[in-house]
Amino acid sequence: MTDGKEAHSLAEPREQLWQALWEYDETRAVAIVRDALGTTGAAERTRAAGERVLLELIAPTQERVGVAWAANDITVAQEHAATAISERCIAAVADATAPALAHPRTGTFVGTEEGGGAGRVLVSCVDGEWHSLPARLVGEVLRLRGWRVDYLGAQVPTGHLVEHARRTRAQAVLLSSSIPTLLPGAHNAISSCQGAGIPVLAGGAAFGPQGRYARLMRAEWAKDACDAATLLDRHLAPPGAHAARLPDLDLPHLADQEYTMVRRTKPQLVKQTLADVEEGFPGTRHYSEYQRERTVEDIDFIVGYLATALYVDDPDLFTRFITWTADILAARDVPPRCLFPALDSLRKQLKDFPRAIGILTAAHDVLTPPLAPPLGPPPDPCD
Ligand code: B12
CATH class of the missing domain: 3.40.50.280 (Cobalamin-binding domain)
Structure with missing residues (x-):
């Protein structure tokens, strides 16, 4: 939509907007957005400026909020505050461009x-x-x-x-x-x-x-x-x-009923998986109420994504989710291997469901660190 030169010119406002979100400064955030819009005038120019500010200033800054949350650099509350300011910025663009839109x-x-x-x-x-x-x-x-x-x-x-x-x-x-x-x-x-x-x-x-x-x-x-x-x-x-x-x-694959069965039995699957995780990781039995709730939530999420992968018949959907979960856990100092007992428990419970087994196994493989390569002859010191 824009050439490299134009995109470059929003780099500074993007940084400023990020700072304003970081400091919960709504007034400054709106001022930055208005400034980036420039003086609205001719309808076409106003439209183009509005679109650019929405998609190349506000959207990427909001995406950065997600990255910071995933990396555990900001809390859920900070993320909510930043999103509320982004919403206010979008409204500011709408207000500033409305007069130009009045002209056909x-x-x-x-x-x-x-x-x-x-x-x-x-x-x-x-x-x-x-x-x-x-x-x-x-x-x-x-x-x-x-x-x-x-x-x-x-x-x-x-x-x-x-x-x-x-x-x-x-x-x-x-x-x-x-x-x-x-x-x-x-x-x-x-x-x-x-x-x-x-x-x-x-x-x-x-x-x-x-x-x-x-x-x-x-x-x-x-x-x-x-x-x-x-x-x-x-x-x-x-x-x-x-x-x-x-x-x-x-989705003709739904005829095998795997999606329907997993969705219907979700509460039981979550309950049994929690019991198996507690057995596999005795430390989890001493979790606080809050930690236990989060664990149940995580297992609930895992079963939900499994059901969805069955719905669309795409193991990649589940693998992407498991990789994402592993990254989120790692950023919070929780080793991703914590996911293995849950995956193993589900494989055991769903042993008669070939598509589910395929999806769970693919995710398990993705989390398994590659084995060290077999030892070959020692390197030639002359090489
Ligand atoms: C803000 C936010 C929230 C806010 C939303 C508030 C709001 N009013 O929107 C709240 C706090 C409610 C929230 C809740 C949750 N969130 Co959230 N959230 C985000 C965050 C940080 C920003 C979303 C955003 O605005 N993105 C900016 C826009 C511009 O990007 P976009 O979504 O890609 O949209 C563009 C295109 O995709 C496209 N597009 C989008 N929609 C459409 C529609 C059409 C028709 C078209 C043509 C194009 C199009 O155009 C857009 C503009 O270019 C994202 C992180 C991120 N990177 O996006 C996480 C994120 C989406 N959330 C996530 C999660 C996990 C959750 C929760 C499950 C957390 C929880 N445990 O409760 C809940 C789910 C609630 C629910 N049922 O929906 C994950 C999802 C990961 C995954 N694998 O599924 C993300 C990616 C965070 C992360 N980094 O891991 N979240």
């Missing part, structure tokens, strides 16, 4: 069959999804591009989503999700919207590398807000004959 854009105005006036889209998180900030960024960029956006925010129940999209005659529903365990619900939202004749464009980290899970669920996918705008400009194809459907039609 000239040229090929996007979004409608007739080619005039803005189209209307709905931007929303899937049910259970709290990460509203990415959806908000996408919504604001589309607004800057001339779309009328109904932004519904976090965790919207599917029935309400479809009802709103129908009532407002949205031309498309843009669905955001960051947490992969919400994919079965996202699938339901996608097929429900399509069943109502509304095209769906999905985005966010949950949908996997290059949006592989969105495609599996027959939704369009865009990697970011700019790609989404380009796709919308081209008009999304209306949902075809496959529109209203049960998940099994898109």
Whole structure:
């Protein structure tokens, strides 16, 4: 979207914004954002500046918040405070650019069959999804591009989503999700919207590398807000004959019932895994109430990701999660080998489920340090 020179010119504001978030200085953060926008004037220039500030200043700074949390450099509370300031910064961009948006854009105005006036889209998180900030960024960029956006925010129940999209005659529903365990619900939202004749464009980290899970669920996918705008400009194809459907039609592997069984028996699986972990690591029996709760939460997460990997039939989903968990634990001085008893327990409990065994074994292998290479002849001292 920008050349190297322009991108470079935001490096300093990015650093300043990071400092402001770090010091919980909302006033300064907003001032930095306003400064980076420059003086708003001609509509096209204002739109471009707004988009750049949203995607190249606020978004990467917010991603840095995630990196700092994962590395245990900031607490959950600090992360919440920083996110609240980022939200305020997005609102500042919306306020500052609103006057320019009041003037219709000239040229090929996007979004409608007739080619005039803005189209209307709905931007929303899937049910259970709290990460509203990415959806908000996408919504604001589309607004800057001339779309009328109904932004519904976090965790919207599917029935309400479809009802709103129908009532407002949205031309498309843009669905955001960051947490992969919400994919079965996202699938339901996608097929429900399509069943109502509304095209769906999905985005966010949950949908996997290059949006592989969105495609599996027959939704369009865009990697970011700019790609989404380009796709919308081209008009999304209306949902075809496959529109209203049960998940099994898109995911025939569900017929083996492995996903259903793991999901249904999750409480028992978590309970037994906890018992096995306590046996394997006697030290865990002396955990405080807080530590025990965290352990249960971690096991619950592991079983949830396993179920999701079964749902989309992709061992990589679980392997990525286990690697991520190992990194999070390592940053908190917990050895990743702590995960082995949980994985082993689940392998034992799910021994009759071949897909689950494959997924758990792949994750186990990823965590296993490589063996030292076999000893060869001693190196030639002349080499
Ligand atoms: C802020 C934050 C939160 C806040 C969210 C507040 C809010 N109002 O949004 C709170 C505290 C609620 C939260 C909760 C949790 N979080 Co959180 N969170 C984050 C954090 C730090 C920033 C998210 C963000 O705004 N990113 C910035 C945006 C710009 O990036 P983005 O998401 O990639 O979005 C871009 C594209 O993906 C795309 N896009 C996104 N959506 C869409 C939609 C469409 C249609 C399109 C076209 C494009 C698109 O465009 C965006 C803009 O370019 C991330 C770290 C990170 N790196 O993102 C973790 C992160 C997403 N969270 C994480 C986790 C684990 C959780 C919790 C499970 C923690 C817990 N144990 O409770 C819960 C889950 C709650 C839930 N059910 O949703 C993990 C997920 C890891 C994983 N393997 O699943 C992350 C990655 C943290 C980390 N570094 O490990 N979180």
